[in-house]
Amino acid sequence: MGLKSGSTFLGDFLRQCGGYAVIDGGLATELQRHGADLNDPLWSAKCLVSSPHLIRRVHLDYLEAGANIIISSSYQATLQGFEAKGISREEGEALLKRSVEIACEARNIYNDRASKGSWDDFDDGTGLKRNPVLVAASVGSYGAYLADGSEYSGIYGDAITVKTLKDFHRRRVQVLANSGADLIAFETTPNKIEAQAYAELLEEEAVSIPAWFSFSSKDGTNVASGDSIAECASIVDSCKQVVGIGINCTSPRYIQGLIQSIRKVTSKPILVYPNSGETYDGEKKEWVASRAVAEEDFVSYVDKWCEAGASLIGGCCRTTPNTIRAISKVLSLRSHRV
Numbered sequence: 001m002g003l004k005s006g007s008t009f010l011g012d013f014l015r016q017c018g019g020y021a022v023i024d025g026g027l028a029t030e031l032q033r034h035g036a037d038l039n040d041p042l043w044s045a046k047c048l049v050s051s052p053h054l055i056r057r058v059h060l061d062y063l064e065a066g067a068n069i070i071i072s073s074s075y076q077a078t079l080q081g082f083e084a085k086g087i088s089r090e091e092g093e094a095l096l097k098r099s100v101e102i103a104c105e106a107r108n109i110y111n112d113r114a115s116k117g118s119w120d121d122f123d124d125g126t127g128l129k130r131n132p133v134l135v136a137a138s139v140g141s142y143g144a145y146l147a148d149g150s151e152y153s154g155i156y157g158d159a160i161t162v163k164t165l166k167d168f169h170r171r172r173v174q175v176l177a178n179s180g181a182d183l184i185a186f187e188t189t190p191n192k193i194e195a196q197a198y199a200e201l202l203e204e205e206a207v208s209i210p211a212w213f214s215f216s217s218k219d220g221t222n223v224a225s226g227d228s229i230a231e232c233a234s235i236v237d238s239c240k241q242v243v244g245i246g247i248n249c250t251s252p253r254y255i256q257g258l259i260q261s262i263r264k265v266t267s268k269p270i271l272v273y274p275n276s277g278e279t280y281d282g283e284k285k286e287w288v289a290s291r292a293v294a295e296e297d298f299v300s301y302v303d304k305w306c307e308a309g310a311s312l313i314g315g316c317c318r319t320t321p322n323t324i325r326a327i328s329k330v331l332s333l334r335s336h337r338v
């Protein structure tokens with residue numbers, strides 16, 4: 001992917017998809033639902049070592065549910081995190097690449113099955129044999145690596161600067177940029193300095209695949225740290241490799257307002273993939289269900305999000321292939337209207 005095409009990359013893909021694209025659902029929480037024990041500083045990246053077949057299966061479940069974009073299992077995979085487990089730098093780099101390969105394998109299996117027409121419910125009325133699919137390489141925040149809840153507070157302390165964050169992410173981003181992924185997904189970005197660090201890295205390293213950025217919010221106005229979403233979105237809007245901006249792992253209740261704030265500062269495609277509305281207790285390392293949004297309610301938001309300006313929609317933690325199937329239905333009805 002040459003940089004010239006970066007500016008139209010996601011626009012072209014959206015046109016292929018009929019105007020709207022479906023992002024996959026929660027990966028780590030779905031691995032857990034299938035029995036994986038992710039109580040570990042590596043979280044979902046633990047499965048890269050212990051059960052890559054399960055990761056492939058979950059990717060495939062999301063593809064079969066209608067996802068157009070699947071996000072790799074590298075969210076919490078960092079060279080520093082691997083090293084703390086006695087995994088060498090070389091092996092760590094191989095695992096990062098492996099996360100993208102596993103997603104690509106799932107796409108190959110999906111394409112193969114689709115071309116053989118082995119699904120009864122495959123015909124979506126568009127005459128397409130299969131959904132177009134992109135593989136995004138996930139990059140989670142420094143706070144995710146710390147695994148101490150700071151991914152949801154965005155508070156890193158004064159010792160952490162744009163420079164330290166760039167040094168932390170540099171090699172990982174280089175490896176993922178050359179892993180065969182179609183784009184990089186910087187996910188659950190909790191503050192402005194990390195967004196700044198990623199944007200500078202993309203330019204300094206002349207990363208040749210496009211990237212999208214998504215932030216998390218606890219209040220509908222600011223990202224997790226309290227920095228304003230509009231300010232964060234403006235910073236990344238000016239980066240030429242950035243093809244989309246949005247929100248993930250945030251309660252569905254806040255999404256509409258956040259889309260409106262982002263729309264004011266960018267004309268790039270907006271992506272949203274909220275969580276189930278539950279909150280994560282970083283100390284206990286568990287999800288607290290009290291404010292969960294029922295699956296039907298989640299889906300009833302989708303039209304509103306599209307009307308507010310989002311064109312890529314999926315789910316994050318605690319959403320499942322059923323959520324994605326339902327989102328896919330809503331979006332395919334809308335797509336036919338485009």
Ligand SMILES: [Zn+2]
Nearest residue numbers: 249275316317
């Ligand atoms: Zn999430």
